[in-house]
Amino acid sequence: MSAIRVGLADDQPLFRAGIRMILDSQDDIEVVWEASDGAEAIHSAGERPVDLILMDVEMPGVDGVEATTRILASAPPADGRQTRVVVLTTFELNDKTFKAIQAGASGFLLKNADPEFLLASIRTVHSGSAVIAPSVMTGLVERxxxxxxxxxxxxxxxxxxxxxxxxxxxxxxxxxxxxxxxxxxxxxxxxxxxxxxxxxxxxxxxxxxxxxxxxxxxxxxxx
Structure with missing residues (x-):
């Protein structure tokens, strides 16, 4: 079985490095590209299609909401790869994260999530299901x-x-x-x-x- 191809979009280099180290430790996950903002993520997703993008919501310039919307609305690549987006944020629930879910994001995780939960979430979303951090789903239902x-x-x-x-x-x-x-x-x-x-x-x-x-x-x- 081929590895899950992942793109990582976040404006914090140290955070990206930490996530990449976790993902690179897995035989079934491959980090294909990194992006420091939404515009770079959109370009990278078009040039090198991936199975899943870990997308920070709060980024300068083009934020994660707009990037998610544009990536998911674009025509599928020649290889037919269906890209899914998992939103990452430090907030449990705000307007931007809700808009990202409305735009088609398949998951919503907090940046302080346990590494094992992150890895399990990537595999779950890749299989076709959605993943929402438990505290976030509670907030979504309450809202x-x-x-x-x-x-x-x-x-x-x-x-x-x-x-x-x-x-x-x-x-x-x-x-x-x-x-x-x-x-x-x-x-x-x-x-x-x-x-x-x-x-x-x-x-x-x-x-x-x-x-x-x-x-x-x-x-x-x-x-």
Whole structure:
């Protein structure tokens, strides 16, 4: 199996060096390029496509939000490589990080994350899933906490009654395991429901599902 090709964008040389040392210690991860700002990251991503980019949100000039938006909106490279972005920040949740998630970032990690969690996150995102730091997911759900879910809305017309129920539980912040316990079904059954929900709504992952619910008026922001 080929190594996971990674790009690293951060304006702090020491931080980049530390992350690179961690990634270079892994046989299945290869750091292809480094960038000190968003403009350089955009150029590097176009010249040398990678599987995943670790993107700092706060950078001078072109920041991580704009870089993420432009990279993910660009045409796929000739080799068909699908680039995913994992956002890095020192803040648990702010407007820029939320906008990066809206732009299509597949993960959101704090810079003080444990190295093992970082490595596991890279592999998870590369496999097609999303990763959000636990404290961040809590903040995301709290920020757009569910007060009422209008299950009969046209936005959910394609979902079955059971899928709408699972949808509400996901938006409420429950994990697959918690949903399984709540509804007395297996984890595999929940995973199957989640996969069908994402497919019908044309969403990539659970993070996009929460954003979708907010944007379609299915959740009400906390007062």
């Amino acid at each position: 757009f906490a569910r007060k009422t879910t209008r299950i009969d809305t046209d936005a959910l017309a394609e979902l079955t009654t059971r899928e709408r129920d699972i949808f509400s539980l996901i938006v409420g912040g429950l994990s697959n395991n918690e949903i399984a316990l709540e509804r007395h079904v297996s984890d595999a059954t929940v995973k199957s429901h989640v996969s069908r929900i994402l497919g019908k709504l044309e969403l990539r992952d659970r993070v996009q599902l929460v954003i979708y619910a907010y944007e379609n008026g299915l959740v009400t922001p906390e007062e």
